[in-house]
Amino acid sequence: MNRVCGGMRLSRYFLPILRETPKEAEIASHRLMLRAGMIRQEAAGIYAWLPLGFGVLKKIEQIVREEQDRAGAVELLMPTLQLADLWRESGRYDAYGPEMLRIKDRHERELLYGPTNEDMITEIFRAAIRSYRDLPKNLYHIQWKFRDEQRPRFGVMRGREFLMKDAYSFDIDEAAARLSYNKMFVAYLRTFARMGLKAIPMRAETGPIGGDLSHEFLILAETGESGVFCDERVLDLAIPSEDVNYEGDLSPIIRQWTSLYAATQDVHDQARFEHEVPPPRRLQTRGIEVGQIFYFGTKYSVPMNAVVSGPDGVERPIHGGSYGIGVSRLAGAIIEAFHDEAGIKWPEPVAPFRAMILNLKQGAADTDAACEKLYAALAAHGIDTLYHDLDERPGAKFATADLIGIPWQILVGPRSLGEGKVEVKRRTDGTRELMSPADALARLSV
RNA sequence: CGGAGUGUGGCUCAGCCUGGUAGAGCACCUCGUUCGGGACGAGGGGGUCGCAGGUUCAAAUCCUGCCACUCCGACCA
Numbered sequence: 001m002n003r004v005c006g007g008m009r010l011s012r013y014f015l016p017i018l019r020e021t022p023k024e025a026e027i028a029s030h031r032l033m034l035r036a037g038m039i040r041q042e043a044a045g046i047y048a049w050l051p052l053g054f055g056v057l058k059k060i061e062q063i064v065r066e067e068q069d070r071a072g073a074v075e076l077l078m079p080t081l082q083l084a085d086l087w088r089e090s091g092r093y094d095a096y097g098p099e100m101l102r103i104k105d106r107h108e109r110e111l112l113y114g115p116t117n118e119d120m121i122t123e124i125f126r127a128a129i130r131s132y133r134d135l136p137k138n139l140y141h142i143q144w145k146f147r148d149e150q151r152p153r154f155g156v157m158r159g160r161e162f163l164m165k166d167a168y169s170f171d172i173d174e175a176a177a178r179l180s181y182n183k184m185f186v187a188y189l190r191t192f193a194r195m196g197l198k199a200i201p202m203r204a205e206t207g208p209i210g211g212d213l214s215h216e217f218l219i220l221a222e223t224g225e226s227g228v229f230c231d232e233r234v235l236d237l238a239i240p241s242e243d244v245n246y247e248g249d250l251s252p253i254i255r256q257w258t259s260l261y262a263a264t265q266d267v268h269d270q271a272r273f274e275h276e277v278p279p280p281r282r283l284q285t286r287g288i289e290v291g292q293i294f295y296f297g298t299k300y301s302v303p304m305n306a307v308v309s310g311p312d313g314v315e316r317p318i319h320g321g322s323y324g325i326g327v328s329r330l331a332g333a334i335i336e337a338f339h340d341e342a343g344i345k346w347p348e349p350v351a352p353f354r355a356m357i358l359n360l361k362q363g364a365a366d367t368d369a370a371c372e373k374l375y376a377a378l379a380a381h382g383i384d385t386l387y388h389d390l391d392e393r394p395g396a397k398f399a400t401a402d403l404i405g406i407p408w409q410i411l412v413g414p415r416s417l418g419e420g421k422v423e424v425k426r427r428t429d430g431t432r433e434l435m436s437p438a439d440a441l442a443r444l445s446v
Numbered sequence: 447c448g449g450a451g452u453g454u455g456g457c458u459c460a461g462c463c464u465g466g467u468a469g470a471g472c473a474c475c476u477c478g479u480u481c482g483g484g485a486c487g488a489g490g491g492g493g494u495c496g497c498a499g500g501u502u503c504a505a506a507u508c509c510u511g512c513c514a515c516u517c518c519g520a521c522c523a
Contacts, residue, residue: 326523
């Protein structure tokens with residue numbers, strides 16, 4: 001979707017691998033993102049996304065986009081800068097605090113770098129929609145946000161600047177709004193599952209955005225920032241399939257996922273936990289929040305006068321919800337879930353490349369020719385391939401390949417090529433198999 | 447926002463206490479030998495020691511101020 005050609009030669013790429021770990025990186029994902037040349041820190045909590053990292057970011061973003069679209073949300077793009085007046089109208093300008101970056105333009109007009117977009121989307125919505133007949137609507141965008149965190153840390157997991165998908169639903173009343181909420185709930189289950197993650201929806205506090213119904217989606221990881229308590233059976237619940245009917249009744253799915261105990265430490269109820277979950281199924285661990293959904297009712301529509309006419313001709317404020325996914329955070333969270341001592345182990349759907357060719361004897365006529373042929377064939381089959389064509393020793397190439405975590409490694413060296421074969425290695429489990437280049441191509445074409 | 451630290455070639459760090467010609471490993475360049483799990487030898491290039499003042503014949507080193515960044519805790523996609 002994003003890379004036009006099907007391949008890349010390492011000699012032309014930009015992959016600044018670090019052999020040693022920069023001292024500031026404490027957790028695995030941060031360490032590996034720096035070492036694998038995915039990101040470079042420019043300031044506290046602010047990162048440049050280097051080509052490999054950017055490739056992953058685009059893969060994640062695209063999965064999020066596809067599942068939002070499938071659930072009926074409509075993409076648009078709002079600016080990063082917003083007028084302070086808009087936030088004064090909703091009453092949030094003074095309430096938001098120092099987390100919000102406030103700036104002035106040359107006319108001394110007050111602006112802010114958006115930490116979220118409820119106010120702006122409400123303004124956009126109210127300017128265009130007058131009737132309940134135009135509802136429901138769900139609008140989303142994928143845009144950079146800035147929150148001036150007191151303490152940014154863990155690399156992109158908690159940056160000040162971060163890429164977020166935020167969706168906003170508009171409905172005529174609470175009952176309708178809950179249907180919109182349920183759609184996003186199901187879309188989130190599918191989104192995270194497609195990235196290979198087990199994200200568990202947990203009852204959550206609503207925080208400064210407000211409202212009275214909210215779930216956080218967390219993936220379990222020891223390095224997570226939130227303590228979580230849940231019934232371990234939630235780990236085995238089925239993910240709604242691709243052909244789930246979003247216009248149908250989603251409540252059975254919601255009920256299934258919300259009836260088992262699952263809560264973050266903020267709202268945890270130990271007595272209830274012990275009452276509802278027998279000891280062998282009690283899971284107490286930590287998690288990384290990768291998404292959150294809210295129903296907040298008329299919190300913004302009332303102060304901002306976002307109203308529509310109902311069937312009775314009477315105007316009423318719309319009922320809203322907002323739905324966030326931390327796209328850039330997910331890049332780190334996925335690494336937390338999938339790595340080993342040697343490096344990253346990308347799940348295929350988010351891998352920056354699907355395959356990597358390692359020419360173990362660069363400059364030798366037979367290996368060079370075999371690699372070129374294979375590289376062209378993979379590209380012809382639309383398989384994103386990184387060809388390691390640098391004049392490095394095999395050991396260095398193995399280390400690089402394991403570090404950057406491309407799912408399939410194809411080792412082309414004199415030893416196996418003597419039998420007319422190449423070696424296909426899976427990064428996830430380290431298994432390797434000798435096969436002809438044609439069979440390797442067939443294996444990857446699945 | 448409380449607490450604790452760190453700023454020295456691209457990276458990891460030594461040197462600072464006790465002031466006196468800026469160092470090591472990795473990376474980089476050249477040549478040669480190597481080549482299936484981060485090779486070896488020889489030669490070479492690269493640093494206003496975070497910034498600004500001060501003390502001193504002399505400051506990476508001592509003093510003052512500032513800035514940046516990191517880590518531990520309370521808060522958030």
